[in-house]
Amino acid sequence: MGTPHRVVVLALDGVYPFELGIPSRVFDAAGGRYEVLTCSIDGGPVRTNADFSVSPPQGPEALRTADTVLLPPFDTAKLTREPPAGVRDALASLPPGARVVSICTGAFVLAGAGLLDGRPATTHWALADLFRAWYPRVRLDPDVLFVDDGDVLTSAGATSGVDVCLHLVRRDHGIAVANRAARICVAPPWREGGQAQFIERPVPEPVANGTAPTRRWALENLHEPLTLADLAGHARMSLRTFVRRFNEEVGTSPGRWLIRQRVDRARDLLESTDLPVDDVAARVGFASGTSLREHLHAAIGISPLAYRRTFRGDLTARR
Template sequence: MHRVAVLVRHGLVPLELGIVHQIFGRAFAPDGAPLYDVVTCAALPGQVPTDADFPITVTHGPEALAEADTVIVPATHPDETETEGRLGPELAAALARVRPGTRVASICTGAFVLAAAGWLDGLRATTHWKSAERFRRLFPRVELDTDVLYTDSGDVLTSAGEASGIDLCLHMVRRDHGAAVANDVARTTVVPPHREGGQAQFIPRPVMSRRETSTGAAREWALAHLDRPITLRELAAREAMSVRTFTRRFREETGLSPLRWLTQQRVARARELLEETDLPVDRVAAAAGFGTAVSLRQHLHDAIGVSPRAYRATFRGCQGDPVRSGVMAANPARMTPP
């Protein structure tokens, strides 16, 4: 069973701890066996204050990190890691127990811990948009992207604000065991299995005029016609907008450009077809709107780091196998203790 260790600190945001237990704890194999074992640990076990009016009691110490296959660091109130970009001695000693090759992830400002440990150097990462300026100042070697809900660099993943921890955890379940398992978890938790766009859509912006029209109808139409060529001009025309206005409104509403969003939807459709059908790769490419198997191969590799055949071999051949985890590493960066 894949073990997930959640490393909590003083001032923990309880929601983020609950997200990890809820998502991974609801993932089951077809025979009903749990796919993950989730434990909560702290650098010093015992009573850990939260940012609510109650503490939590943590029985596991840092030794749990040495036994984990995935380590997740949620946010806490700002400490020396977030304000000064350094790890305290107890936290550094705890993280030194993480084995090389362990998958590590952060929720919200937990990314400061991963960055202070040196695990994000040279990688693309994200954190809460309110902390972006401080993060860039403290960790200039990290490629910070605040336009996304989460990032995946193989063994190192990060997410934006609290709720995007749901998106990240569902993504890891999907990566480990396929869309069917992740969709079941999302259905049980009553959340969407995949949210569009990034956190740019949640950053405060000037209020739009009532005369301004949503781009939702164009997105809905595009999803129903992914198998055919779709141009930006065509999308804009469906909302009776100029291309320039449509592009601006689309980015305001989704946090993505129309073409980047469209590519993401095509990749998602291709993955679904590779997992759930036996269609030849060239027909999957056509149905997802990539046209050729070569184009599908390139886009799928850019998105998750593997070929269509390798993806299908993983998820058509080992659905629900709890041993096969972390196989979709887009950039298999390996961990070294801080």
């Protein structure tokens, strides 16, 4: 697999312990493809927002060796418009081409350092007004889980950090590796970055006839031309009730969810098989190869053949 991709996590004063541990948990589950180091801005201990401190083994010099730098969130009481002392210089020392990622309040540090000017970004929805007031040059979207802008990625709070890290594994190494990492972490393998941060009822009322069984059935029958009526019929609900409950439980519409599953399955087949594009389309329930091309391009901006060349070529090179 070659030299592991080095991820350096910068822990700032007031860091949230849960998010601080996400990079190691997710990237270490990717089978040796990443090396995760944790550093502080002065090489000393860092107080968390809990009742303990942590002592990262690295100082800011570790940032100069990073392929990816990740800023976990810190207590909102520590928020300042300008980055904490030394952080701007430390970020300026990153090697050319290094990728920068933030979770939640970490986006404030990137914005304060000028790294988000003119870029799309997100942070926790509850901090959106303050973020806009401090950083009007940033194209903030507080309604999404994460934003991938190439070499800079920002995510919302808590578990969206898991989402963005799995997204990077997926982007770097493909669906199969990301899915294995997700299974090891017992996490959902994919939550779309554009999914809403805030769902009206994030924990739905327990009901005997929720939509989970129908979602499992749909995944087992993606090759069929499933319609909204088919899904509602399987769930034994009216269309209106099914759509409402689906949105409450999943945070997106049934149609959008179904297309996402078809595209994901198609990507898996493009990576792992030599099936012609039309056969891949048929196996995942798209009417034709043209339909697959349109949906794949809408999702990731690339054609099936280009996607296959990229991932199959990368995998061959790694082997």
